[in-house]
Amino acid sequence: MPQHYESRISGVAAYRPARLISNTEISARTTVAPEWIVERTGIQTRAHAGPEEDLVTMAVEAGQKAIAMASAEPGDIGLVVLATATRRQRIPGIAPQVASRLGLSTAGAFDLNAVCAGFTYAVAMGSNAVRSGETQHALVIGAERVSDWITPDDPDTFVIFGDGAGAVVVSRSAEWGVGPSIWGNDGDRHAVLAMTEDESGSEYVGMNGPLVYKWSTSAMPDAAQRACVAAGVTLADIQWFVPHQANCRIIDTLAHRLGLREDQVVRDVVEAGNTSAASVPLALSRLYESGRTSPGDLVLLLGFGAGLTYAGQVVRMP
Amino acid sequence: MNNDQILGEIARQIRILMPGLQGQIRMETVFEELGMDSLTRVDLLSAAEMSFGIEVPDDEVGSLVRVQDLVDFVMYSQAAA
Numbered sequence: 001m002p003q004h005y006e007s008r009i010s011g012v013a014a015y016r017p018a019r020l021i022s023n024t025e026i027s028a029r030t031t032v033a034p035e036w037i038v039e040r041t042g043i044q045t046r047a048h049a050g051p052e053e054d055l056v057t058m059a060v061e062a063g064q065k066a067i068a069m070a071s072a073e074p075g076d077i078g079l080v081v082l083a084t085a086t087r088r089q090r091i092p093g094i095a096p097q098v099a100s101r102l103g104l105s106t107a108g109a110f111d112l113n114a115v116c117a118g119f120t121y122a123v124a125m126g127s128n129a130v131r132s133g134e135t136q137h138a139l140v141i142g143a144e145r146v147s148d149w150i151t152p153d154d155p156d157t158f159v160i161f162g163d164g165a166g167a168v169v170v171s172r173s174a175e176w177g178v179g180p181s182i183w184g185n186d187g188d189r190h191a192v193l194a195m196t197e198d199e200s201g202s203e204y205v206g207m208n209g210p211l212v213y214k215w216s217t218s219a220m221p222d223a224a225q226r227a228c229v230a231a232g233v234t235l236a237d238i239q240w241f242v243p244h245q246a247n248c249r250i251i252d253t254l255a256h257r258l259g260l261r262e263d264q265v266v267r268d269v270v271e272a273g274n275t276s277a278a279s280v281p282l283a284l285s286r287l288y289e290s291g292r293t294s295p296g297d298l299v300l301l302l303g304f305g306a307g308l309t310y311a312g313q314v315v316r317m318p
Numbered sequence: 319m320n321n322d323q324i325l326g327e328i329a330r331q332i333r334i335l336m337p338g339l340q341g342q343i344r345m346e347t348v349f350e351e352l353g354m355d356s357l358t359r360v361d362l363l364s365a366a367e368m369s370f371g372i373e374v375p376d377d378e379v380g381s382l383v384r385v386q387d388l389v390d391f392v393m394y395s396q397a398a399a
């Protein structure tokens with residue numbers, strides 16, 4: 001019979017593109033005022049990756065730092081799961097390129113597309129591989145260049161989305177540090193956040209904001225509860241909440257409905273914008289770098305978005 | 319519940335969501351004219367779902383723009399239940 005292990009997050013890191021776009025700049029390129037953007041989304045800036053900051057480069061940068069923090073031997077990293085939805089080249093996936101550049105030649109490597117929920121699905125995949133004994137460490141990355149797929153002609157998306165990459169290393173552990181994942185979908189609502197085409201045939205992300213907001217704020221509180229139950233904890237035990245960084249309106253409404261205090265909630269979105277699958281690891285990295293956490297703190301991760309699909313789990317801070 | 323009771327409950331929920339709101343809330347009131355943005359309107363619909371035990375389908379969200387629209391929808395939903 002195979003042996004079973006526990007898993008924990010042993011490293012977390014971010015790559016943030018150099019160029020930050022202000023609301024004033026967004027306003028100059030669209031029909032919306034900076035005040036409207038802040039009131040509507042809470043976002044002050046978002047990063048747009050430059051030509052040199054391609055998905056592979058950003059993912060490698062974040063992955064390298066996470067591996068260093070975890071002190072993981074490359075030969076012991078048997079799996080790379082890369083969550084992204086914004087590759088221009090649909091074949092091949094980019095996880096093998098990331099693995100090769102990191103010297104992980106024996107690792108399994110694949111991309112995972114669950115859009116904004118991608119990272120929390122990827123954590124589930126990585127954690128399950130570690131727990132089953134298939135690998136000692138798994139590198140889990142969320143990387144996005146959403147700026148390639150938005151247009152000033154559609155301010156609803158242009159004001160919120162940004163680019164970046166975040167990564168964690170999930171490692172074999174004696175005590176549990178990544179709880180069982182919960183997930184679900186509402187595929188009948190696939191059209192509320194989806195790639196669409198303009199008159200010239202160019203693809204861009206289209207979103208029905210009110211319907212995304214309605215689904216997120218009505219369905220995700222139950223998902224959060226389920227993640228806690230799966231981990232054998234209650235919401236009152238949760239010290240930090242790291243939801244998908246959709247926008248501040250969704251995050252704040254969710255936190256309110258979960259009864260969480262404002263200072264427990266990470267709002268990386270204010271500076272980084274909504275970075276789809278990169279948003280949860282970027283926010284987790286910001287929380288770690290803040291120095292406000294202690295190893296073992298309970299953190300609720302909750303990814304949700306286009307699909308519609310969601311996944312979440314309770315983890316312990318490294 | 320009759321029309322007036324539904325109106326009263328909806329007005330109460332609007333004032334919870336918009337604490338600084340001045341003036342009366344009438345049947346003909348358009349949510350946007352109260353300064354209510356589209357996401358707050360969604361919050362109102364969610365509150366109505368909870369309060370009246372109804373469900374607002376996605377394809378109705380965009381059409382419920384006046385108090386009267388919501389009152390009518392609640393009446394219809396309750397009659398159909």
